[in-house]
Amino acid sequence: MAPKDQESAKRSCFFCAVQGDHLEVCKHCENVSFCSGEHQKIHRSENGPCHLFTVATAEGQGRFLVANRDISPGETVFVDAPLVIGPANKSPAACLECFRLPSLLSRDSDRCPECGLPVCHDCQARWNGSSSAKSFHQMECRLFKETFERISPAHRQRIFESIDVADDKRPCALYASLSALRLLKSKAECPQVWNDHVENLMDHEEERKKDQTTWMLSHMLVVSFLRGACRITFSADDIQRAIGIMRTNGVKLDTRSGQASGIGLYPTFSLLNHNCQCNTRTKKNADGNSSIELVATMEIPKGHEISTRYATPQWGTIRRQQMLQSHWYFACRCARCLDPTECGTMLNAVKCWECSSTGYLLPIDPLNIGSQWRCQGCQTEFAAARVIEIILKIETRIEKELSLPSVEQAQYLKVMEILEAKYLHPNHFLLVLLKEKLIQSLIWHQKQPNTSPAARLSYLKGQIKWFEHIHDLMKVVDPPGDMWTDTLHKMRLEHENLSSSMNGDEH
Numbered sequence: 001m002a003p004k005d006q007e008s009a010k011r012s013c014f015f016c017a018v019q020g021d022h023l024e025v026c027k028h029c030e031n032v033s034f035c036s037g038e039h040q041k042i043h044r045s046e047n048g049p050c051h052l053f054t055v056a057t058a059e060g061q062g063r064f065l066v067a068n069r070d071i072s073p074g075e076t077v078f079v080d081a082p083l084v085i086g087p088a089n090k091s092p093a094a095c096l097e098c099f100r101l102p103s104l105l106s107r108d109s110d111r112c113p114e115c116g117l118p119v120c121h122d123c124q125a126r127w128n129g130s131s132s133a134k135s136f137h138q139m140e141c142r143l144f145k146e147t148f149e150r151i152s153p154a155h156r157q158r159i160f161e162s163i164d165v166a167d168d169k170r171p172c173a174l175y176a177s178l179s180a181l182r183l184l185k186s187k188a189e190c191p192q193v194w195n196d197h198v199e200n201l202m203d204h205e206e207e208r209k210k211d212q213t214t215w216m217l218s219h220m221l222v223v224s225f226l227r228g229a230c231r232i233t234f235s236a237d238d239i240q241r242a243i244g245i246m247r248t249n250g251v252k253l254d255t256r257s258g259q260a261s262g263i264g265l266y267p268t269f270s271l272l273n274h275n276c277q278c279n280t281r282t283k284k285n286a287d288g289n290s291s292i293e294l295v296a297t298m299e300i301p302k303g304h305e306i307s308t309r310y311a312t313p314q315w316g317t318i319r320r321q322q323m324l325q326s327h328w329y330f331a332c333r334c335a336r337c338l339d340p341t342e343c344g345t346m347l348n349a350v351k352c353w354e355c356s357s358t359g360y361l362l363p364i365d366p367l368n369i370g371s372q373w374r375c376q377g378c379q380t381e382f383a384a385a386r387v388i389e390i391i392l393k394i395e396t397r398i399e400k401e402l403s404l405p406s407v408e409q410a411q412y413l414k415v416m417e418i419l420e421a422k423y424l425h426p427n428h429f430l431l432v433l434l435k436e437k438l439i440q441s442l443i444w445h446q447k448q449p450n451t452s453p454a455a456r457l458s459y460l461k462g463q464i465k466w467f468e469h470i471h472d473l474m475k476v477v478d479p480p481g482d483m484w485t486d487t488l489h490k491m492r493l494e495h496e497n498l499s500s501s502m503n504g505d506e507h
């Protein structure tokens with residue numbers, strides 16, 4: 001940035017872009033100005049450190065984040081606490097604070113003393129222990145208490161029957177409304193925060209309406225329930241918008257064993273755009289308190305966009321685009337997505353069935369899921385539907401034959417051999433997926449109590465061998481790929497330790 005631009009950047013608030021003489025420059029970093037104490041807090045909490053972003057806007061692109069100074073790999077860009085957290089889609093009747101699974105809850109001690117809904121005794125103790133502990137259930141507790149007192153005994157009984165089944169797999173209808181309800185409550189409680197952080201978020205209402213079944217279901221389960229039985233005063237549009245905001249911007253929380261999955265709405269994180277080759281990684285649960293820490297993985301020069309990713313890098317373009325387009329309604333245009341060969345890795349390439357399998361098919365327009373596929377060898381073109389059919393068949397087969405970790409290595413090798421010989425490029429993402437499953441299986445075998453030390457060592461050796469394949473591909477499509485290299489180093493170190501401890505035993 002030229003010095004003059006720098007000066008003008010400092011003359012507008014880093015968050016809301018408001019200009020004026022009342023702006024204050026951050027005295028800690030001198031990189032940003034803010035218009036108010038509220039916006040100062042977004043830049044820096046009381047004890048710091050300063051966050052490294054400025055909010056930018058561009059025509060047709062909405063708001064996004066750029067670096068407010070040169071950022072080095074490993075630096076924390078920001079730490080973001082959730083505005084609200086709530087049960088994920090199709091959640092069972094888990095603890096409403098910590099999402100402990102229904103099967104681990106007792107019907108007596110793990111119920112909220114006020115409304116009777118599931119709150120585990122540990123979370124209740126936390127409420128009682130500290131008045132400052134943030135409780136999300138308190139946002140809805142009174143509303144449900146009053147609702148349960150008002151509705152007919154038969155209706156109440158139906159609700160509690162669905163909660164008391166203690167089935168970890170069964171979605172509880174009442175839970176479908178909770179994330180949206182909490183978001184709406186936060187609007188009533190802190191309108192300023194809502195204005196700053198939620199008002200401009202996308203809800204993709206138009207696109208969601210096209211899926212009539214899901215739209216009607218959310219209308220019945222959430223809108224009718226909240227406005228009818230619970231008598232909340234928000235309009236049907238407000239409620240649908242809250243559902244859409246949570247669905248579009250909600251981030252899956254880090255789930256530990258014994259927990260149902262939850263989602264959180266992160267005010268700053270939700271301003272990040274997606275890029276398959278993003279320049280950051282996300283550390284969830286940074287403070288043991290559902291916060292997200294965003295860490296740079298490469299140099300981000302001042303003024304450059306900061307990005308994250310919503311789709312797994314192990315997936316090929318067809319699967320990533322399908323995910324991004326069906327859930328977030330946009331086509332990623334990053335370098336990897338635009339290149340049909342995915343940076344030369346051929347992660348997406350399928351064997352041609354015309355030129356006796358010397359050529360590989362790639363999509364002509366990788367951003368378009370319905371695009372024709374063309375053979376690099378004989379140049380024949382094929383409809384997308386035929387390629388997708390093959391992919392789906394293979395996925396079904398993998399699911400059916402190789403879903404249990406106890407499956408033997410030979411079984412994986414057999415399937416991999418057939419897929420490579422007949423259908424897929426050796427680097428195809430379904431083979432990456434298979435290798436990941438094989439590694440999981442080897443870990444399972446390694447950990448069985450009756451496994452001898454020698455066998456354990458050979459299982460570990462196998463894991464390293466297969467992970468090396470994945471690592472080499474990911475280094476190319478997911479630069480700089482330090483995370484992959486770190487994992488590989490850890491595996492090699494474990495192998496070294498195990499083999500030296502075995503040698504030690506012999507002497």
Ligand SMILES: [Zn+2]
Pocket residue numbers: 013014015016017018034035036039
């Ligand atoms: Zn401001």
Ligand SMILES: [Zn+2]
Pocket residue numbers: 026027028029030031032043044050051
């Ligand atoms: Zn600062």
Ligand SMILES: [Zn+2]
Pocket residue numbers: 095096097098099100119120121122123
């Ligand atoms: Zn709990």
Ligand SMILES: [Zn+2]
Pocket residue numbers: 112113114115116117137140141142
């Ligand atoms: Zn309660």
Ligand SMILES: [Zn+2]
Pocket residue numbers: 275276277332333334335336337
């Ligand atoms: Zn992309």
Ligand SMILES: [Zn+2]
Pocket residue numbers: 352353354355356359360375376377378379380
């Ligand atoms: Zn061909």
